[in-house]
Amino acid sequence: MTTLHIVDDDEAIRDALGWLFQSRSVPVAGWASAREFLDAWTAETAGCLLLDIRMEGMSGLELFDRLRAQGCRLPVIFLTGHGDVPSAVSALKKGARDFVEKPFNDNDLVDRVIEALAFDAEQRAREAGQAGVAARIASLTQRERQVMELVVAGRLNKVIADELGISMRTVEVHRSHVFEKMRVKTAVELTRLLTSAG
CATH class of the missing domain: 3.40.50.2300 (Response regulator)
Incomplete structure (x- = not known):
């Protein structure tokens, strides 16, 4: 209190x-x-x-x-x-x-x-918000983090697939997991969340 x-x-x-x-x-x-x-x-x-x-x-x-x-x-x-x-x-x-x-x-x-x-x-x-975001990031797999970083950098799924050497479908699955775990619906929301949490 x-x-x-x-x-x-x-x-x-x-x-x-x-x-x-x-x-x-x-x-x-x-x-x-x-x-x-x-x-x-x-x-x-x-x-x-x-x-x-x-x-x-x-x-x-x-x-x-x-x-x-x-x-x-x-x-x-x-x-x-x-x-x-x-x-x-x-x-x-x-x-x-x-x-x-x-x-x-x-x-x-x-x-x-x-x-x-x-x-x-x-x-x-x-600080509580930042700790919450950090915990959500920690729940991501290494591949999900890579996909998240590229999504936030503004890359399209096709470009992410090429950069990571995986299929578009796999990118879509990882992207969906990232949004779910980070509790966002769009790339814009994800970027805003990560920016506000520093």
Whole structure:
């Protein structure tokens, strides 16, 4: 489930932020420390991270670096005090999504988080689609793959038959299997599918 993860060692701020986001129907999970979130994080954790830059123990910046090192691509928005802006800018260069200075405008913060949640959902849907296409390609035989590549290159069945040294009928059978396994009806659909999946 797509959730906003609020990591802040100040319980009052965590509660206030939690209330703010729940009032806009954003699912929220609160974490009292960077370590607590790091221990719970898995690759399946979806959503967005709202991180206080300064915390006791592990800072928000340290948590961000450790998560990136472990392959976490959750969008991260830092909450910063005035003196932390240079650190936040440096985090942006390393791939953080945004930072918001305290005191912040409630609506502005919620809007930025909703954008980040939508970005994460789109990214996950795209990756799931790519994984699905990769699995379909993996189900093809070597000959079916060769036929598919030539179909996508715009070759006619007769030309494919000549290039692969097989009969037109065999090309038609392979082509039919490719379309069935790839769940498409036309060469145009097949090309579009492969292009969108990268």
